[in-house]
Amino acid sequence: MRPEPGQVLHFSEDPTITRFVPHVAATAQQPEAYVWAVDHTRAPDYWFPRQCPRGMAWVTETTTGEDRERIIGAGCGDRVHAIEFGWLEAMRTVRLYAYRLPADRFVPFGGGGPELHAHVATAPVTPLGPPEPVGDLLQLHAEAGIQLRLLPNLWPFWDAVVASTVGFSGIRLHNALPRR
Numbered sequence: 341m342r343p344e345p346g347q348v349l350h351f352s353e354d355p356t357i358t359r360f361v362p363h364v365a366a367t368a369q370q371p372e373a374y375v376w377a378v379d380h381t382r383a384p385d386y387w388f389p390r391q392c393p394r395g396m397a398w399v400t401e402t403t404t405g406e407d408r409e410r411i412i413g414a415g416c417g418d419r420v421h422a423i424e425f426g427w428l429e430a431m432r433t434v435r436l437y438a439y440r441l442p443a444d445r446f447v448p449f450g451g452g453g454p455e456l457h458a459h460v461a462t463a464p465v466t467p468l469g470p471p472e473p474v475g476d477l478l479q480l481h482a483e484a485g486i487q488l489r490l491l492p493n494l495w496p497f498w499d500a501v502v503a504s505t506v507g508f509s510g511i512r513l514h515n516a517l518p519r520r
Contacts, residue, residue: 341383341438341474348377348446348459350439350467351386351474357439360465367512374449374460377441382457384486385509387477388423389434393516395422395498400507407504413487420487422497424517428490431478437471457509495519 343349350360362373378386388394397411398419412420423431446459474480481488491497494516501508 341387341472341480342380343378343383343440343443346443347440347468348379348443349383349386350375350377350441351383351390352437352439352471353390353435355435355437355471357467357471360439360441360461360467362462362464367514372462374462375441375446375465376449377446377459377461378457379443379459384419384421384481384484385457385511387436387474387480388421388511389427389430389436391512391515392423392427392430393494393510393512393514395494395501395508395510395513396420397422397501397504397506397508400505403505403507407506411501411504411506416487417485419485420489421481422489422491422494424494425490425492426517434477436474436477438474439467439471440469441465441467493517493520 360375362375364371364373385396399408399412412418443459445461445465449460450457478488498510498513
């Protein structure tokens with residue numbers, strides 16, 4: 341599930357949204373009110389239940405061969421997503437929806453290039469159509485060639501990722517099990 345040209349996506353477990361109104365998210369690190377969406381590259385970051393903690397890593401131009409092999413794995417593609425075992429059932433059963441939104445209502449957020457992680461709007465946005473069921477999240481990962489790792493605890497993986505040369509993003513990490 342990715343946006344078409346001229347679109348960005350908003351993923352939600354709520355299939356009843358008819359208008360997105362800017363708000364300050366509970367997890368926001370900035371005080372401004374936004375409508376949040378993602379582009380083609382960052383859509384896989386949201387192929388998860390909303391509250392699922394996940395660590396994601398990918399190969400960049402500056403990733404060393406050693407880090408690629410250690411974090412991603414030799415011959416395992418360019419990207420890996422990791423979750424804890426306790427979230428597998430939610431991954432299998434969540435009903436996730438994608439809302440297609442007009443990209444021209446949004447501006448990039450988080451810097452340019454690999455630092456870009458979202459798009460934001462400061463005015464209300466109406467979806468381009470009804471929400472679309474995202475479907476089987478495990479299958480989406482497989483079709484995109486993204487490894488999905490199940491771990492007993494996310495923190496050892498995350499600590500290795502942030503100390504490496506791979507690109508990375510962590511979402512809802514506060515919901516992960518405590519560090520061992």
